[in-house]
Amino acid sequence: MKGINTFIPRGKKQCQHVETFDDRAISEKSIDANQIIFSQMIPLPREGKQLDMSRWFQNLVAVIDVSLEFNADNPYPEDKTPEMLLVANLFYRDKEDDEDDWKLLASSNEHRMLDCNIESNKRAEGHIYNCELLPLFELGSVHYDYYLINIRLPVQVMSDINIFGKLDELSIIVIFQNGGFTKVWFSMKTVLFPTVIAVLIWFWRRVLTQGRSTNLTERTLLALGVILSIMNCPIEWLTLAINMPFLMLLNDIRDGAFYAMLLSFWIIFVGEHMMDQLERNRLFVYWKHLTVVLLACLALFIFDICERGRQLVNPFYSIWSSPVGAATAFGFIIVAAIAACLYFVFLCYLVFRVLRNIRSKRTSLLHMSTLRRKYYLGLIFRFKFLMFVTLLCAALTVISFIIGQVSEGHWKWGEEDVGLEYTSAFLTGVYGMWNVYVVALLSLYAPSHKKFTSDIDDTDSNSHEEEVQLTQLPSETSNLASFITKSTTD
Incomplete structure (x- = not known):
């Protein structure tokens, strides 16, 4: 090479080498x-x-x-x-x-x-x-x-x-x-990408056929599905033919956008089921919570750019190379882990308020006919189950984020006792869980054109009921919203 000599340790044109300094x-x-x-x-x-x-x-x-x-x-x-x-x-x-x-x-x-x-x-x-x-x-x-x-x-x-x-x-x-893990990861993305896209298109077509303005939950679900689809897009296949050194940075940006959207969605999703006296269905109501989430994700993005962005120009660059940089990076990981845990605690508090509000309205069931009471009891059970699944998904997401940060940095701060096999399996499982969770939400919250009319009274009085929608709409299309916001009697 011109200007820089190469010293090859083995092969036909190897340089003279010594094994020890005592040679x-x-x-x-x-x-x-x-x-x-x-x-x-x-x-x-x-x-x-x-x-x-x-x-x-x-x-x-x-x-x-x-x-x-x-x-x-x-x-x-x-x-x-x-x-x-x-x-x-x-x-x-x-x-x-x-x-x-x-x-x-x-x-x-x-x-x-x-x-x-x-x-x-x-x-x-x-x-x-x-x-x-x-x-x-x-x-x-x-x-x-x-x-x-x-x-x-x-x-x-x-x-x-x-x-x-x-x-x-x-x-x-x-x-x-590991090459085997890469093949599994590529295969998952290849299957999940068109699946989520198909469900997302079906969901939005069902929303548009209602002939009404969309509500905040539906719009947020659409945004979550779009961001998940962007993250699912298997552009990694191109690396088998094209040199893409920027892919790690691009993947970090896609992951960060999904984290920001998912955390924001949970705040809005639970808030829209709060059924308090506030006028919901407006994004402005959640500006304080969303600002905190977006600022935290922006800080993670800046931290990532400082290292991965510089490494595109100089692969030898490391923020861990100086005491100040190492302390800053290590402290940043600790603060991010604490913030993720605090977010989960806050989400648990919001879910607790929603469930407490529903429980306080259960006395209204005593005044209903038998069939209508069973109808609402089943609805409440399914809604509670969805809330607990949301908390489980949030908990695993927080754990996944912490494990991802630790497994990425443990070689840089000198720790070697990390179970990489268990880490890979856990991260893969959480990734699959995100897709199943979003597909389930899109399916459950897709509006239905079906109507149900039942003779729910033992006398000759009838009541007209719609299929249940688990989202709070400004009209009476949600039986759960109607039940919680006012006492329902026959």
Whole structure:
């Protein structure tokens, strides 16, 4: 390559390499730290066979595991946080290219802060410090067959750069999405996308055939279905043919829009069933609650842009690379988790008020005929069940959000004890639950043209009843709304 040399660790055109710093070649040729290149080719060989990366992996994350040896002559500076300067180059090539035909993907000089410690009883020559993992780079796509990483640690004594003791080993850990999980995820999106679109079109056609103005619940349901369909759109299939490094950012935007719409929908959905003295069916009534939800989602979007947006230009960039950035990011995750839990508590409070309001009206059932009383009892039971399903969906959504944030960041702050198999299964289950929940709501809240007339009195008095609609409309089309807002007697 012009201007930047590539150092290949294996193959026909590999560079001269040493396995340890105690190798005789280092002392014989008087090689210093500034001349040593740490090189790793991805993927690693298996059983003597060179493997290649797959586009099904979708994304690639690399972290550095630094191994420092206790040495009295070259001690680790425990009185301060040592700074590590990485002169890093990332290359790529495909199987059809020559072995030395590496193309530069990214190059950067990155600063990382070391955080190492050692137990007091192990402060002896040869023992190893426990060091936190360091973020290296993150790619939003795995479009090429091979990747090559070259890292140099230039020592600058005057500025204390890379003065951190005796380096024993520097390992690069690579994490990518499992190809089997990707196929399951793509399949789910491919099936759910047309399904939700079909139900959404059917729902809105039923609304328009009523010959009346739409109500807030119906409009909000339509918006929720549209946002869910956008999130379901399986554009990920394009990554198998096209390099789309921006897809992770795009998916985060789609997910964030769905979170904002879903949280807003629950506020409106429960509020429209409050049946209090306020004039509902207007978006302005919920402006305070919706403002809080939208501001929180906007903050998440800005946080995501700060990292993923920068990584489109420089994959080595990480907000976790500095103490201030790491503290900010970690604190942001904690605050977001607390806010999600508080939202769930508030939603539970709203549902409790709705159910309490319904329970206070149950005395009116005593004055009804037997058939009408059974009719409303069944309606109330189904409505309560829907409220509890909503709370269950909200709880799993909050848990999914927290798990997603933790599983994404645990490699960056040094934690490794996360059950990725259980995490993937849970996130997939929650994604399927969202689609089932929205389809169920669209089906239940689709207006019906059917009318029901029953002889509900033992005498010769009759009552005209409509099919039940679970949404509060300004007219008398909702039997549940009529029952709650006024005493109903025969």
